[in-house]
Amino acid sequence: MKKPSSKIREEIARLQDQLRVAETREAERIGRIALRAGIGEIDIEEAELQAAFEEIAGRFREGKGGTTGRATARKNASGGTGSETTAPLTAGAGTGSVGEA
Template sequence: MKKPSSKIREEIARLQDQLKQAETREAERIGRIALKAGIGEIAVDETQLQNAFEEVAATCTAVLILSSGNGMGDGVVSLANRH
């Protein structure tokens, strides 16, 4: 049975609200971590900071893939000693 357009709009609005809430939680989490790491005290251009975060994200993604690639890893990896 097809949904009427009004129900679809309601569902889209609900999903958009859920997305906004999830993005807010994620931003707050990343922000807390960044502040603990001292990022807030660094005078750096926002573009440079975004590029650095993208590099960190790529590194974390690669490490997670490697850690779980053989089916034995749980996807939780310490990056503390990686340089």
């Protein structure tokens, strides 16, 4: 027996609410991490910041997330080579406003 369209609409509305809650929770988590990392203090355009986040997401999706400086320091102290690190994001790398001459 098929569901009536009203039941399907109710289910869609419920799932949309769940999605909004999940996205809010994820945004708050990422925002807290970004603020702790000092991103809020950097004068950077939103498009450029989004591109940097997309680059980071791509590295982690490929399994090349690297390590943080603290984890690298522990590896080096325990005999690691230190070659496991990835290049850090720098605040000034590629900065500039669109339309600057």
